[in-house]
Amino acid sequence: MQVQMQERLAGLRQDFEKGEHQLQGLVQQETVLRESLLRVSGAIHILEELLSADQENTAYEETAGVTRTRADGQR
Known part of the structure; x- marks a missing residue:
């Protein structure tokens, strides 16, 4: 009985170590994903501001009657 226990x-213990290793990997993935989302969020914010300013x-x-000229000389 003692041998079985x-x-x-x-x-x-092996299962626990495997679980800890998997959890570590998931935490690292979460960190990478959060950093990526933060960068994307920043880019979205900047583009929204640029679009708003352009509009x-x-x-x-x-309203002022100003005619814009494109870089190729066309209006």
């Missing part, structure tokens, strides 16, 4: 204990400029130019 020792074998079971060894198996449980405000366009609206101002339209």
Whole structure:
């Protein structure tokens, strides 16, 4: 009976170590994913601000009667 309990204990310790290793990997993945989401969120924020500013400029130019000229010389 004692041999069976020792074998079971060894198996449980192995399972526990595997679980800890998997958890470590998941925590690392979470950190990487959070950092990626933070970068994407920042990029979204910047692009939204740029688009908003461009829309405000366009609206101002339209109300002020300003004609924009494109880089290729066309209006």
